[in-house]
Amino acid sequence: MVPTLLGFQGRALVIDPDVFAIDDVYELLSRDMRGKAILCRERVLQGRRLYSSAVMLLDCSKLTHWQWEREIDDIFRGRLKMGPWLHLLDESPERIGLFEEEWNHFDTLTEKTKLLHNTEIPTQPWKTGLPLVYHEYAPRGPVWLKALKRVARRIVSAIGDRTVRYQTHPDPRQEQLFFALLRECVEQGSITTRFLRKAIRKNYLRKDAIDLLAKGKS
Incomplete structure (x- = not known):
């Protein structure tokens, strides 16, 4: 959406709402992108190399193929998978550059942290003690995962604790x-x-x- 709103011109720094600035983001916004369309952080999940779209520096002029409304419609109609789309796997790796993990620090706060990302939903510090709600709307996750969550809730209900709650953040x-x-x-x-x-x-x-x-x- 952001490149479209900017008329596919200039730069944009896209940050998720659960990311908090510890340092001045101008340092990142003014960085040499070395011809890349996107700068972000790499992550590895289950042995797969992925990209986190929670913090992205974008060169909007190089992203004219990003058509937000069409892609969102494709996701909800099942024509486009959310996981690969969210992790930028549909982008050519040559168009993606990496920045330091401190610009998208996953639940880690150190002297080097620039942007803190409270990405672990069960321990987000503003929700501690509240009921933890799992959404099962399509296209969020594979069918087996949705089924597993339903079974888990039935087990929890059977043993008498009907409310799973957000936990205190370990830090x-x-x-x-x-x-x-x-x-x-x-x-x-x-x-x-x-x-x-x-x-x-x-x-x-x-x-x-x-x-x-x-x-x-x-």
């Missing part, structure tokens, strides 16, 4: 970082407490979020 510093950033947004007026309370009622935000914000002020 408390990442939780602290999220609430420090959220507190800054509230103090600067870009997010209101009323907005947060509404998010809490809808289970978008953990129940103790307001208390954690207040605790951080002391």
